[in-house]
Amino acid sequence: MHRLIIFFLLLQVFDFCNGGVTSTYIRKSEASIDIPIEYLPPPPGYNSPEQVHITQGDHIGRSVIVSWVTPLESQSNYVTFWAEGAKHHHKHKAHAKTTSYKYYNYTSGYIHHAIIKRLKYNVTYIYQLGEHNSTRTFSFTTPPKVGPDVPYIFGIIGDLGQTFDSNQTLEHYLSNPKGQAMLVVGDLSYADHYPFHDNVRWDTFGRFIEKSAAYQPWITAAGNHELDFAPEIGENTPFKPYTHRYHVPYKASQSTSPLWYSIKRASTYIIVLSSYSAYGKYTPQYSWLEEEFPKVNRTETPWLIVLLHSPWYNSNNYHYMEGESMRVMFESWFVQNKVDMVFAGHVHSYERSERVSNVMYNITNGQSTPIEDPSAPIYITIGDGGNIEGIANNFTEPQPSYSAYREASFGHAVLEIKNRTHAYYTWHRNQDSERVAADSLWIYNRHWYPKKESSSMA
Numbered sequence: 001m002h003r004l005i006i007f008f009l010l011l012q013v014f015d016f017c018n019g020g021v022t023s024t025y026i027r028k029s030e031a032s033i034d035i036p037i038e039y040l041p042p043p044p045g046y047n048s049p050e051q052v053h054i055t056q057g058d059h060i061g062r063s064v065i066v067s068w069v070t071p072l073e074s075q076s077n078y079v080t081f082w083a084e085g086a087k088h089h090h091k092h093k094a095h096a097k098t099t100s101y102k103y104y105n106y107t108s109g110y111i112h113h114a115i116i117k118r119l120k121y122n123v124t125y126i127y128q129l130g131e132h133n134s135t136r137t138f139s140f141t142t143p144p145k146v147g148p149d150v151p152y153i154f155g156i157i158g159d160l161g162q163t164f165d166s167n168q169t170l171e172h173y174l175s176n177p178k179g180q181a182m183l184v185v186g187d188l189s190y191a192d193h194y195p196f197h198d199n200v201r202w203d204t205f206g207r208f209i210e211k212s213a214a215y216q217p218w219i220t221a222a223g224n225h226e227l228d229f230a231p232e233i234g235e236n237t238p239f240k241p242y243t244h245r246y247h248v249p250y251k252a253s254q255s256t257s258p259l260w261y262s263i264k265r266a267s268t269y270i271i272v273l274s275s276y277s278a279y280g281k282y283t284p285q286y287s288w289l290e291e292e293f294p295k296v297n298r299t300e301t302p303w304l305i306v307l308l309h310s311p312w313y314n315s316n317n318y319h320y321m322e323g324e325s326m327r328v329m330f331e332s333w334f335v336q337n338k339v340d341m342v343f344a345g346h347v348h349s350y351e352r353s354e355r356v357s358n359v360m361y362n363i364t365n366g367q368s369t370p371i372e373d374p375s376a377p378i379y380i381t382i383g384d385g386g387n388i389e390g391i392a393n394n395f396t397e398p399q400p401s402y403s404a405y406r407e408a409s410f411g412h413a414v415l416e417i418k419n420r421t422h423a424y425y426t427w428h429r430n431q432d433s434e435r436v437a438a439d440s441l442w443i444y445n446r447h448w449y450p451k452k453e454s455s456s457m458a
């Protein structure tokens with residue numbers, strides 16, 4: 001009897017209607033133009049530290065990696081820090097490892113990465129870089145101790161680039177004072193849009209994001225625009241600029257590559273994957289992920305979130321099905337392990353999926369249609385940061401049943417984790433004020449409260 005009812009409900013949801021909502025919001029279409037280099041100048045002062053950004057430095061949130069560039073001298077390569085409100089004699093120092101790289105005819109400045117360890121949880125620290133009259137001061141707040149009911153608020157951004165639209169997206173996020181850490185689903189600078197991948201655009205990107213990334217951790221995944229693979233100009237090492245500039249704590253999760261890793265932060269377990277590294281059976285990424293899922297303890301971290309670049313469920317004609325091979329490899333693990341949400345970018349639009357899976361198919365059985373699955377993640381495509389390539393406004397018609405909401409506008413999202421069962425998720429298009437959510441949803445934790453969510457939209 002119950003099965004019959006469920007069967008009819010499924011029929012209603014998946015057969016009688018063509019999926020969810022395609023927003024009727026009409027976005028003013030204007031080209032996305034990169035901010036001119038002279039609008040993103042280095043800070044004043046001799047050898048002044050620039051492009052300051054931070055990320056989590058260990059597995060549990062008690063370390064921070066501080067990264068910055070000095071253009072002319074490898075000095076000063078240390079960070080001075082102290083807890084807010086502490087007396088001056090409580091100042092500490094952490095030394096950086098300094099690197100630099102060449103890319104075609106570009107030579108980077110001195111890139112410093114300092115790991116500050118053994119910080120206290122949930123404390124604001126002030127930190128200083130540079131010397132004499134080039135000293136610059138910033139701050140960050142460590143997350144609360146990892147635990148099941150710790151509230152925490154993430155911003156989510158993808159395919160940001162450095163256009164005037166990118167600036168609008170970032171300013172929009174910053175106008176909400178509640179965001180505590182940024183989840184970044186890849187495609188950062190778009191330097192590769194320029195002849196010879198002009199890496200000066202990696203520098204200007206670093207200066208552009210400093211207003212956010214110097215003050216709260218950016219948890220980054222790599223996208224295709226991080227590859228910078230250009231054998232025609234002798235650049236054969238994929239991810240060279242990205243891996244020199246953006247460090248992550250990959251060794252803390254027993255990863256062998258900075259392109260995939262995990263962290264715990266407050267009540268979340270975040271797994272970062274690489275769509276552009278091998279993930280077939282027996283590869284390092286595959287083996288790592290296979291070992292990783294059993295380590296997730298939902299009693300400690302109820303929320304399980306995955307970041308990757310190329311979306312698995314995307315009903316836009318741009319990059320259609322590019323994520324399919326990775327979905328085939330990993331989707332059954334995501335369902336078995338009840339991943340709550342997967343954030344991807346790549347497609348320069350916004351889309352949210354229903355909880356669906358497509359893991360039945362075995363080549364001969366014909367069961368290759370996604371079905372509603374309460375153990376499946378919600379897939380969010382949020383490649384709408386506003387980069388130079390512009391908006392992806394060509395959706396497949398009719399809207400497939402797996403697609404709950406889609407809109408071709410630039411924007412960002414906010415995920416407010418309340419406790420082990422509830423999180424409130426909102427997506428904000430750039431044209432609205434921060435208080436307005438164009439798409440919003442109460443998300444229920446798949447381990448603790450696997451109830452069906454009900455969509456709501458404005």
Ligand SMILES: *[C@@H]1O[C@H](CO)[C@@H](O)[C@H](O)[C@H]1NC(C)=O
Binds near residue numbers: 105106196
């Ligand atoms: C690099 O080479 C390009 C093309 O030859 C040239 O336009 C550019 O000015 C060069 N840049 C540097 C830093 O030498």
Ligand SMILES: *[C@@H]1O[C@H](CO)[C@@H](O)[C@H](O)[C@H]1NC(C)=O
Binds near residue numbers: 046132133134
């Ligand atoms: C900053 O310091 C440098 C070297 O110590 C000095 O040459 C320069 O005049 C100073 N500039 C200002 C504005 O004080």
Ligand SMILES: *[C@@H]1O[C@H](CO)[C@@H](O)[C@H](O)[C@H]1NC(C)=O
Binds near residue numbers: 122144145150151
């Ligand atoms: C973190 O500290 C703030 C005050 O600085 C406090 O209000 C908050 O409850 C703390 N959070 C946790 C989870 O301890």
Ligand SMILES: *[C@@H]1O[C@H](CO)[C@@H](O)[C@H](O)[C@H]1NC(C)=O
Binds near residue numbers: 039
């Ligand atoms: C970014 O936007 C802010 C707020 O509108 C503005 O003050 C700032 O000048 C912009 N930055 C650039 C580089 O255009």
Ligand SMILES: *[C@@H]1O[C@H](CO)[C@@H](O)[C@H](O)[C@H]1NC(C)=O
Binds near residue numbers: 299
């Ligand atoms: C999971 O985490 C809880 C809370 O921290 C702890 O009590 C429990 O022992 C952990 N379980 C495993 C299998 O490690």
Ligand SMILES: *[C@@H]1O[C@H](CO)[C@@H](O)[C@H](O)[C@H]1NC(C)=O
Binds near residue numbers: 362364365
């Ligand atoms: C695929 O599914 C069909 C129908 O359930 C079954 O007969 C067949 O043995 C399966 N093939 C494989 C390779 O598992």
Ligand SMILES: *[C@@H]1O[C@H](CO)[C@@H](O)[C@H](O)[C@H]1NC(C)=O
Binds near residue numbers: 317394
């Ligand atoms: C949208 O994508 C489809 C499929 O790739 C293509 O045939 C069509 O021309 C595209 N429409 C526009 C307006 O670009």
Ligand SMILES: *[C@@H]1O[C@H](CO)[C@@H](O)[C@H](O)[C@H]1NC(C)=O
Binds near residue numbers: 419421422
């Ligand atoms: C979890 O948060 C939700 C939303 O704020 C609230 O309705 C619910 O009562 C909370 N659960 C517990 C156990 O506190």
Ligand SMILES: [Fe+2]
Binds near residue numbers: 309347
């Ligand atoms: Fe991309």
